[in-house]
Amino acid sequence: MKIVILCGGNGTRLWPISREDMPKQFNKIFGTSSLFQETLLRNQKLFEISEAIFEVVSNQNYLFLLKDQAQEIQQNISSFILESCPKNTAPAITLSALNSKPDDILLVLPSDHLIKNHQEYITDVIKAIDMAKKDFLVTFGIKPLSPHTGYGYIQSSNGIVKKFIEKPDLKTAKDFLHSGNYYWNSGMFCFKAKTFLSELQHYTPEVFNNISEIFKNTPKEKDYLRLSEQQSKTIPSISIDYALMEKSKKVFCVESTFDWNDIGSFDSLSEEFIKPNSCYTNPTKTIQYESNNNFILSEKMVATIGIHDLIVIDTIDSLLLTKRGESQKVKDIIPLIKKDFPQLTQQHNITHRPWGTYSILLESKNYKIKKIVVKPNARLSLQKHFHRNEHWIVVSGTAHITLENQNFELHTNESTYIPMGKIHRLANEGKIDLVMIEIQMGEYLGEDDIVRIEDDFKRC
Template identity: 50%
Template sequence: MINIILCGGSGTRLWPISRKLYPKQFCKFIDEESLFQKTLKRNAELCERNIVVTNSEQYFLALDQLEELNIKNSQFLLEPIGRNTAAAITLACFALKQDDIVLVTPSDHLIKNKKEYRRILEEAENLAREDKLVTFGIKPNYAETGFGYIEAHGNDVLSFKEKPDIETATLYLQKGNYYWNSGMFVFKVSVYLEELKTHAPTIFKTAQKAYSNAIKENPFRLRFEDMIEIPSKSIDYAVMEKSNKIKVVPCDIQWSDLGSFESLYENLYKDKDGNVISEKDITLNSKNNLILSRDRIVSTIDIEDLIIVDTPDALLISKKGNSHKVKEIIEKLEKKGVKVTNMHTITHRPWGLYTILEEGYRFKIKKIVVKPGAKLSLQKHYHRNEHWIVVNGTAKVIVGDKEFIVRDNEYVYIQKGEVHRLENPEKMNLEIIEIQVGDYLEEDDIVRIQDEYKRN
């Protein structure tokens, strides 16, 4: 089988840990691994290779996490704009052989029962070889209103159900033949494409055009003007709810989509008082709390059933059971134009990362880490001057028509409008402090003249 990993998403339900440019699949919640990495490892044991469908902004973050695992045989397909799961799956299928069997999985799900997972995949693969489109139904253990449901009799699908209200979800749970729709699929490429062509011909034709015009390298790059023409529909609406070739494999694989802080709480280790805390945190007469803080010590007194999420630039406090309202917080923040919904103070780039240490009127201070052998784009800025101080390592610097080496405790000044580049020629990380001064200090004041990573 070939694993198609759907790696998009806006990452707002677990804000402020998850952000739009750092969604939950990349967050290392459990065992110092991200959900994306767990997906890669879990399916690498069962699939010969994978295709990761993600967007251009998240590509280098995904690539870094992939390289941490040293997993080979990976292809990236980059979408300039998301057009839902039907488009993503179709574009990946166009890159495969007609008789290939694919396993389609989201990148942000947690599956604990690997033995049962292997068994259901074998069952699904056998059905797929009989030209069936196979989905997986998760046996529900409570009445959930946030998932779609599948009504089934054995492997036969009787109906697909929209996200229900609590009364309907409770009825589904009592009946026993209703399953959560997992968003995972197994099928033969030719069967899926033929069913798509029959039931959603516009998606088929526009995706085919986008594929034919794409830059077919690794990563595989699609054009914005082609992607925007593809109708934005899920695979369920486009194919699964219309085809007569659908089968379902009911399963109990200890599955969670970690779609809320309450769900995260249930899947993390708790102390004797039911608190999820780190070793540095201190609680006094506090029970059943989820406390997530990377840097600061959090101390609590006489509190119960709270969610406390502390990051360098945002703090969330909520009663357990109400964290779904975080989407309302996101809406309010976005109306104010606050950037904390999009990115962390730490931002990953293909050459390394940077951390915003301080910013104010007409200035911004960053710590920049450049990986060994990596280089930033040859670039210029129209609105800011930059001061670089090397604090660790050796930098090769281009400013205008000059190239020179800058070492520890040495300093470079780049005037606005000057073409410049920073490179790490050594075998250890390069660390510099960058001070920006100017009337506009956002990332879109970068004019790339030459770029190793083919960014615009």
């Protein structure tokens, strides 16, 4: 059995918390574990029931995040399928099916869902596995608790699927709720690899043929299937529902009642903090005077006077204000933000890299001050800059410095100067994090002023 985790989305509807370099599935929104880590942990129980492995389909830029977060919770990912750009669920699942043995059972899961009653979930997964062994394409429908307009629906009776429905308006969603035979479409699936591929070839041969040709011509590394940018551009962007599930006659729905949330908007996120007996506490300190029904996330204390039904999301560099019920529209303003402030859709104040993190403490036209954290046994690329000089100060740990033909160490409260145009490298050969302050001075301080001469992570 293979547990296939789809982990390539950007989570734009949760901006400014979710950004391209650190999307929502990797954020620890609820405390100690990210949504991706929670997905690994709740499926670990399946390893006791059946021989199982994890395979992740994701953007190649997230590989170091995937490995770091899996290692942090001591979970092993057996294989990775790496895309250079996201192309929706049908191509991702097809690649995984082609990368499997014909009789392998695939349990396909998004990486950004929240499921709390794990035993009910495992019970329904076992039911899905049994139906998959009978050559059904199994989907999971979630019994609706409210007339939600942000989810697609499945009309199902005793597992027999009648139709899939796109996100409805409020009146239609209320009718679905009262009817009793409509379920939220969870985007989770279970089937044999050969059953899926056979049905896809029959109903959407152009997608099957395209992905099959790309798979055949992609070199296989030990644990990786890595698609080139040129290959990725030729892949059609299509969901598994459109490509297959809405067409096949072999679809079976496991009608589920476990507590499920796809955290697809700030309205959905806010529900997790107000549910009865919720184990999640909103960390924001607020004083709300003559105000009610507001959801506020901020690192600061927030005081309100006379406001109602608002969602307020405050980060160091961006502030989002929206009415409750309107937060699905966040994705619609992303192109506008990207046009004028592209960095705010790409990076958090803390930027994650394969070797560690950096955060910008202060920035002006001719200088930038960063805090750099380098993980043990990690190092930055051997590089140089054409437009800036750098000053490095060690806060904690030991820095191993390469500067042209010199190699030397810096300890706490020691510093060095990196002149413009000189080849240099920063490394941490110790057992604890290396924490540095970097002061950049120059006429241009963009991150693209890096010429990499040698890099452990094969970046350009």
